[in-house]
Amino acid sequence: MxxxxxxxxxxxxxxxxxxxxxxxxxxxxxxxxxxxxxxxxxxxxxxxxxxxxxxxxxxxxxxxxxxxxxxxxxxxxxxxxxxxxxxxxxxxxxxxxxxxxxxxxxxxxxxxxxxxxxxxxxxxxxxxxxxxxxxxxxxxxxxxxxxxxxxxxxxxxxxxxxxxxxxxxxxxxxxxxxxxxxxxxxxxxxxxxxxxxxxxxxxxxxxGKLIATGTVSEIQLKLQQQKVIIVMVTRDMEKTIRFFEDDPDVINVQRGSNGSIQFGYKGSDEDQQMLIKKAVMADIPMLSFKQLETNLEDVFMEITKGVEEG
Amino acid sequence: MKSTLINPVLNKEIRLRFRSSKSYIGIASYLGILGLISLGFIGLTLSYDYMGTFRPEESRSMFLLISMLQLALVIFITPGLTAGVISSERERQTLPILLTTAQSSTAIILSKLISSLSFLLLIVFATAPLYMIVFLYGGISPSNVVASFSLYAFAMLVIGSFGILASTIIRKTILAMVTTYSVAFFMTGGLAIITLMLTTFSYQFYNQGTDYIWPFLFASLNIPIMFFSVFEPSVMMEFQSMSGFGFSPWIIFFSFYSLFIVGCLIIAIRKLRPNMKIKSKS
Incomplete structure (x- = not known):
């Protein structure tokens, strides 16, 4: 020990x-x-x-x-x-x-x-x-x-x-x-x-300060308080952007290339499920709804950036 | 792997030292220089002697010449062999690993000192056959030879201990060497000059009938003067009579330098590893 x-x-x-x-x-x-x-x-x-x-x-x-x-x-x-x-x-x-x-x-x-x-x-x-x-x-x-x-x-x-x-x-x-x-x-x-x-x-x-400790998944969870979601749509780009902007847990919606939309998401896994359900109900033409994988490199950069800014 | 009685650090040091061809070249060069000087001395003496003989008193002078020269070489080589033993490990980045082993600081320091001095002793003892030339012509007793070799060993220990201390507390080998050479030259040349300067005042005191101890004290601490006095005791007897001091100068010499050796080694042992005790609580 x-x-x-x-x-x-x-x-x-x-x-x-x-x-x-x-x-x-x-x-x-x-x-x-x-x-x-x-x-x-x-x-x-x-x-x-x-x-x-x-x-x-x-x-x-x-x-x-x-x-x-x-x-x-x-x-x-x-x-x-x-x-x-x-x-x-x-x-x-x-x-x-x-x-x-x-x-x-x-x-x-x-x-x-x-x-x-x-x-x-x-x-x-x-x-x-x-x-x-x-x-x-x-x-x-x-x-x-x-x-x-x-x-x-x-x-x-x-x-x-x-x-x-x-x-x-x-x-x-x-x-x-x-x-x-x-x-x-x-x-x-x-x-x-x-x-x-x-x-x-x-x-x-x-x-010189220990700023995060835990299992790999625990540390990744820390960052996942702000997940990054990428949605691909075939059409109705403006309607889709407005739909996601209306959700209180969604932040910083950005239009990507080739029909993709990227935004940050603060909600829990259950909230995320509900968001997908609501999007389908609202007839948003989604091809995919993907959570961006974060690795330890991202976690490390995010955590140390936070400390430096703080 | 067979040497179980010998300390691993000492074993390693000796093994690595003798694995290098530099060591053998060093010994050969040393013997070559000393041999040339001895033969040159004999040749020169014979050329000036109309009968072409080499007399016992000349043999004695040759012995003194070789002995003093060898002492000078010992004083010159010892700092080079000892002042880098710890700092060079630090520079090569092998020291941290060595310090995390179970070897005690005492074992590391003493092993380093013994291995360096063993090599020097080997060089000095390798010159023994040269001394046989002196015995061939007479004028010197075996006890003189034993005394001179014992003093070489003691001089090595004195300078070597300081070399190890400098190597431990000074991070850079070059600085540790410069410091050790400075101290070694002060102990030999420096103290001799001070003794000489103080002697010029001694006659004033002598004429006034007052005791004057300083030249005697400084001469007692000077390795070359004490070495010379083994063969020519009259020098120290003169200083002693001026001082009015009854003590043998050898008591002063051995007491001072024994304390010096012990002091240097204790400090080196203490400074080798960090003191893990927390000094201040904030």
Whole structure:
């Protein structure tokens, strides 16, 4: 379990994190979404005991990071957004070094390293120098490194950043497998649809504040308070526009191209059903009545825009 | 993978250091330079000697020359080997990952120091065959050689500890190196110049029959002067007689620098990771 309580980090007068309260239960994959500089990496660094908070605290697996950081380090696997590798090490030696650093015996390391290389599809690179691996391979190796001591909690800061589409898909598949292994994972990314696919919950952070949290569908619902509807008609465009403008839940009706009309809708699902029924009764020649699909990208843009305007 | 008794960070450092061909080239160059100087010294002495002999007193001078030169090289190389060990990890972005492992700050700092100094010790001990030339001609006792090698190790530890501290608290390797070189040169050349300047005043006090402690104190803290006094004790005896101080200068030397080493290492260990305790509640 991961919990932050009024977590605050200030650099002089700049507040990087502002009273962040977060609770992630065991076995959850939590997606942390935010623009650059929103406070994601700061949160991750505090959770990884690499940075002290100015105020508040955080608990990882029930252990307070400010009181017992040594204990926290044993239960977390941390992958930073930017990291280096020891170039002169071979892949297997690299993992062996970190295994030893976590106190694994030689026998344990010999057992777990091939399994991890298999998990991240690097078995054929076990004798290659780390320096010669591609960016995607290094990312996967770093993920394997963060798993060497079988941590309960994984803190992954933008693990797919800078990867090509194929490498992204490979990384996503590995993370899905980790999810099935029951790890608690907190992961940040700018690729929001990817997060939606693999995360149980999402948190949106902006200017150091957590502005939305919940399941993917809960967050989408937040935006759907203003659904976007597209209606296609064969004729009677003016009559159709007037009909929808008369409805109190309809806002901003706009004429589109090829006989389409677009408007915002504030009503509930039941209200929407009634609106369709009334349109049919009023003999509106509708070819289709379609609610525009919103993805996490739209949700994120909408929510963060709202905060900036506020 | 076989080394279970050795700390993983130390294991890694030694393994990576000796995997690079630079290390072997460095040792070979060092031995080459020192060998050339030794043979050059013998050749020069022989060319000036009408009988063409190399006497024990000349052998002793050669030993002093090689020893002082080696001390200068140790003082020069140690900052380069130690002042980048933490900051370079920070620059290569490998430090955050290392700091999230279960390795204690003490283990990381000490492993880094030991691995750097091990390499330096290897270089110094690799010169041992050169010293055999001196034994061939006589004039030097084995205890002199042991004392000089022990002092090299101690000088490495003093400068190396400060190098590690600078590397921990200064983010940029280049700045950490400049700082360590400055401190190392002050400890050697700087303190020697201060001692020399203070000595010019000492005769006034001496004539007045008053004790004058400062040249003795500064000389006791100067690594090259103390090193030289192993072979020529008269220098320090002179300072001591001026000071009216009964203490052996070695007590001052070892006490001060032992505290210095411990202090540097403690601060480096404390500063390696952030203090997670919250300082202020707003």
């Amino acid at each position: 991961i919990e932050t309580v009024n977590l605050t980090k200030k650099y002089g007068s700049f507040t990087a994190l502002n009273d962040l309260n977060l609770s992630i239960s065991d076995g959850t994959v939590f997606g942390f979404v935010g623009q650059n500089g929103a406070g994601k990496s700061t949160t991750f660094q505090i959770l990884a005991t690499l940075m002290a908070p100015t105020n508040g605290t955080a608990f990882v697996n029930g252990v307070d990071v400010t009181k017992d950081p040594e204990k926290v380090r044993k239960v977390i696997g941390y992958m930073p957004d930017f990291f280096g590798v020891y170039d002169q090490f071979k892949t297997e030696e690299y993992l062996d070094f970190y295994g030893a650093s976590y106190g694994l015996s030689a026998r344990e390391r010999e057992e777990v390293i091939p399994q991890l290389l298999e998990l991240v599809n690097l078995s054929n690179k076990r004798d290659s120098y780390v320096d010669l691996l591609s960016r995607g391979m290094k990312q996967r190796l770093c993920l394997a490194r963060s798993l060497i001591h079988d941590p309960k909690v994984l803190i992954l800061d933008e693990p797919a950043s800078g990867l090509d589409p194929r490498a992204r898909i490979e990384m996503r598949e590995i993370l899905k497998e980790l999810k099935t292994m029951g790890k608690t994972i907190i992961i940040s990314s700018h690729i929001l649809p990817e997060l939606a696919e693999m995360c149980d919950e999402i948190g949106v952070i902006d200017n």
